[in-house]
Amino acid sequence: MNPFIKVSGLSYQYDDVEESNNKAPILNNVSLEINEGEFVAVLGHNGSGKSTFAKLLNMILIPTEGEILINGKNICDPDMTDDDVLELRKNIGMVFQNPDNQLVATIVEDDVAFGPENLGIAPDEIRKRVDDALRDVGMSEYAHHEPHRLSGGQKQRVAIAGIMAMMPRCIIFDESTAMLDPMGRKEVMNSIVRLNREKNITVIMITHYMEEAAMADRIVVIDDGRIILDGTPFDVFEEEELLKSCGLNVPQSTALVHLLQNDGLNIDGKCVGLEECADAIAALILKEV
Amino acid sequence: MKSIALGQYYPSNSILHRIDPRIKIILAILYIVCSFLCKNIISYAVLALSAVILILISKIPLKIIFGGLKAVLFVLIFTSLINIFWTTGEYLLLDWLFIHIYLEGIYAAIFMVIRITALIIGTSVFMTYTTTPIDLTDSIEDLLSPLKKLHVPVHEFAMMMTIALRFIPTLVEETDKIMTAQKARGVDFSSGSLVSRAKALIPVLIPLFVSAFNRASDLATAMECRCYHGGDGRTRMKVRHIRFVDFIPLFIILILGTSLVVLNILGIGFTM
Amino acid sequence: MSEIVLENVSFYHGKDTPYEIKALKNINLTIPSGKITGLIGHTGSGKSTLVQMFNGLLTPAEGRVLINGEDIWKEPKKIRNVRFRVGLVMQYPEYQLFEETIYKDIAFGPRNMRISEDEIDERVIQAAEFVGLERELLDKSPFDLSGGQKRRAAIAGIIAMRPEILVLDEPAAGLDPRGRDSIFANITEYQKKSGSTVVIVSHSMEDMAKLCDNLVVMAAGEILMSGDRATVFSEPDKLTAVGLDVPQITQLMNLLAKRGVPLAKGVYTVEQAYEFIKNNLR
Numbered sequence: 134m135n136p137f138i139k140v141s142g143l144s145y146q147y148d149d150v151e152e153s154n155n156k157a158p159i160l161n162n163v164s165l166e167i168n169e170g171e172f173v174a175v176l177g178h179n180g181s182g183k184s185t186f187a188k189l190l191n192m193i194l195i196p197t198e199g200e201i202l203i204n205g206k207n208i209c210d211p212d213m214t215d216d217d218v219l220e221l222r223k224n225i226g227m228v229f230q231n232p233d234n235q236l237v238a239t240i241v242e243d244d245v246a247f248g249p250e251n252l253g254i255a256p257d258e259i260r261k262r263v264d265d266a267l268r269d270v271g272m273s274e275y276a277h278h279e280p281h282r283l284s285g286g287q288k289q290r291v292a293i294a295g296i297m298a299m300m301p302r303c304i305i306f307d308e309s310t311a312m313l314d315p316m317g318r319k320e321v322m323n324s325i326v327r328l329n330r331e332k333n334i335t336v337i338m339i340t341h342y343m344e345e346a347a348m349a350d351r352i353v354v355i356d357d358g359r360i361i362l363d364g365t366p367f368d369v370f371e372e373e374e375l376l377k378s379c380g381l382n383v384p385q386s387t388a389l390v391h392l393l394q395n396d397g398l399n400i401d402g403k404c405v406g407l408e409e410c411a412d413a414i415a416a417l418i419l420k421e422v
Numbered sequence: 423m424k425s426i427a428l429g430q431y432y433p434s435n436s437i438l439h440r441i442d443p444r445i446k447i448i449l450a451i452l453y454i455v456c457s458f459l460c461k462n463i464i465s466y467a468v469l470a471l472s473a474v475i476l477i478l479i480s481k482i483p484l485k486i487i488f489g490g491l492k493a494v495l496f497v498l499i500f501t502s503l504i505n506i507f508w509t510t511g512e513y514l515l516l517d518w519l520f521i522h523i524y525l526e527g528i529y530a531a532i533f534m535v536i537r538i539t540a541l542i543i544g545t546s547v548f549m550t551y552t553t554t555p556i557d558l559t560d561s562i563e564d565l566l567s568p569l570k571k572l573h574v575p576v577h578e579f580a581m582m583m584t585i586a587l588r589f590i591p592t593l594v595e596e597t598d599k600i601m602t603a604q605k606a607r608g609v610d611f612s613s614g615s616l617v618s619r620a621k622a623l624i625p626v627l628i629p630l631f632v633s634a635f636n637r638a639s640d641l642a643t644a645m646e647c648r649c650y651h652g653g654d655g656r657t658r659m660k661v662r663h664i665r666f667v668d669f670i671p672l673f674i675i676l677i678l679g680t681s682l683v684v685l686n687i688l689g690i691g692f693t694m
Numbered sequence: 695m696s697e698i699v700l701e702n703v704s705f706y707h708g709k710d711t712p713y714e715i716k717a718l719k720n721i722n723l724t725i726p727s728g729k730i731t732g733l734i735g736h737t738g739s740g741k742s743t744l745v746q747m748f749n750g751l752l753t754p755a756e757g758r759v760l761i762n763g764e765d766i767w768k769e770p771k772k773i774r775n776v777r778f779r780v781g782l783v784m785q786y787p788e789y790q791l792f793e794e795t796i797y798k799d800i801a802f803g804p805r806n807m808r809i810s811e812d813e814i815d816e817r818v819i820q821a822a823e824f825v826g827l828e829r830e831l832l833d834k835s836p837f838d839l840s841g842g843q844k845r846r847a848a849i850a851g852i853i854a855m856r857p858e859i860l861v862l863d864e865p866a867a868g869l870d871p872r873g874r875d876s877i878f879a880n881i882t883e884y885q886k887k888s889g890s891t892v893v894i895v896s897h898s899m900e901d902m903a904k905l906c907d908n909l910v911v912m913a914a915g916e917i918l919m920s921g922d923r924a925t926v927f928s929e930p931d932k933l934t935a936v937g938l939d940v941p942q943i944t945q946l947m948n949l950l951a952k953r954g955v956p957l958a959k960g961v962y963t964v965e966q967a968y969e970f971i972k973n974n975l976r
Binding site: 191193215219222223226227229231233234235236237238239240242243246247248249250251252253254255256259260263279280281295296299 | 554555556584585587588591592595636637640641643644645646647648649650651655656657658659660661
């Protein structure tokens, strides 16, 4: 089976090198494959190039070099028609950082309808999609509210519903939880995980929260425009020193496990989550006693 | 700052709220025409009566209606005074020093007050109080859609209006935040000379503009990601169908207009 | 000595409108002098309203706000002076930058205090140093800086007013782990060197546990808990009930306790947890 997204030798550099302080390319020879239904977290510090990567995937930016195949179709092909671009953006939705700056309409359900309306879908079908999408993110009771009266987490869920209503196969979250409080972050993370598990939507989640990245199936770490790590959360968090050297961190529970392992203690299992770590450490302490 | 009301929409379920918004815009225009058809006491009385009836069936509290009129109170008083003191006629009521007040002046003032009040009540009851701003925008787009054939960017214009309506509360909130932040740095917005107060606005306006431009650019990207490509090939989730009952108010207002004209021709009562 | 005391303070949003909300309900609170106090609460708990009481941006509907025992509203006309004594860094402060250069922007607050140019210069240089902004950045336009640098410049703009009390509302919001750590390191360093009173508002329990000597938890316009870290984090149920959490590492310790390991009290950082486990293994 072909991968859903196949990126090879991707580089990106600002056109006007004079203007940007940084002459180094934003992305440098990035190659990556993502399968349908995967939940991939992309980690990197601010300015590492991770957001640029996301914007290349749905043609908001055009790569300087390299090739992106989505579902086998080369989207860097200059022959892409306007309809091809629409088809691509319909399939690869994007949710951004600032919840205020992506809602268009003054009523929640009208906003969710915006995408399907642009696609020229029949009114009855739009109605059905809007209701389904709002239900999927748990915002049905807010259908007639004004977006500016919602909390940050609720706004972000409306934004997700707006993408869902286009029936995409993949959603990219570009630091979608960065401006939210812990409660809002939890709400949005729950929605993201559900979309992936229940609707089999491919999720690419750009973040710098380690606890969120730990919930993904796979973590890709980008630093200075290159992929430096790619693997399961456990494998990636094993490289604590490398992560720290590029301005990142590991979850507190993992940091503790590593401290204990450095002392030569044998901690079993590939523990990433809190419960797993607790199991492993408890086993260790109770065995010794 | 979550209490900002968009426009003056008053939620209720009156007959007026339920009329198709496109019809309501036409009704408002016809009502304005009617108010200019009035020529004599009886027709003005009919106009005043119609305004009262409109308020009653709209179920909007009088407090809100008067609140809306307060904004034009100055205009009302000013035009009345001009009419009272400067209109000349046959029936002199008061002649004292340089002040001459004629009966015609009194009538002119009363007529003017009725006309302006009816104009405001008519347009606000038909449109702003009973129709949400977004319905108004959509209806204006619908009504003007024949102009699309002449390449008038009707859809783009309506889209701009929608986005403006969506972002007004956000920007008001943002202005408030920036003002608070600058006050914390010692800016004084409420005292000093006019020049120094105007200067105090610079630290608010610059960040506000920068942020508005950033928001606009973010929003443009987000809209592109949601497949926005102008009005061509776009559908709407909410399609409005004009029902037969929607035409009834049109007939009523046409009857009102005709009767006003008839009253003018008959010339009953004091005529201006 | 720079202590803030609130006595029976109440405040309403949208007073006398249908939307009236009592944002603060009879708050009695002391922010101790010369320490870092953490103010925790989720959005809408009233914490942002509370910090605007400290420097007189909002006027209490009832009650008094005292700084060093003196009512700040004794002479309402002089309230501006209170804003120089209690420096408030608002959320996302980079949105308030407006001058042509970083230098001028940092100098804006001190200039409003009408002090001499020499003193302004000295304060700007020192404030920039406190937040770790290099000299050569001072002549740049704020709009040429990275997000993290803008944040630092905005904080320097408040520090340059040399407030006795520095209040920061979510100073690290939206920054990556390295940015967060270095901003907090700068703040701790500043507090040590200047000996001033610092209040930090944050959602991050992990950061608060690392930084603050004293914690205040707000919920629904009231003080839910206040005291040292041990007192506040010892009642995780009370915190989760209002939508807050204890630090992840403390959660882990509680999970261990459920599995039969003796309960670890007073563990809020990875290092403490490590010590605790080592001691239990011996």
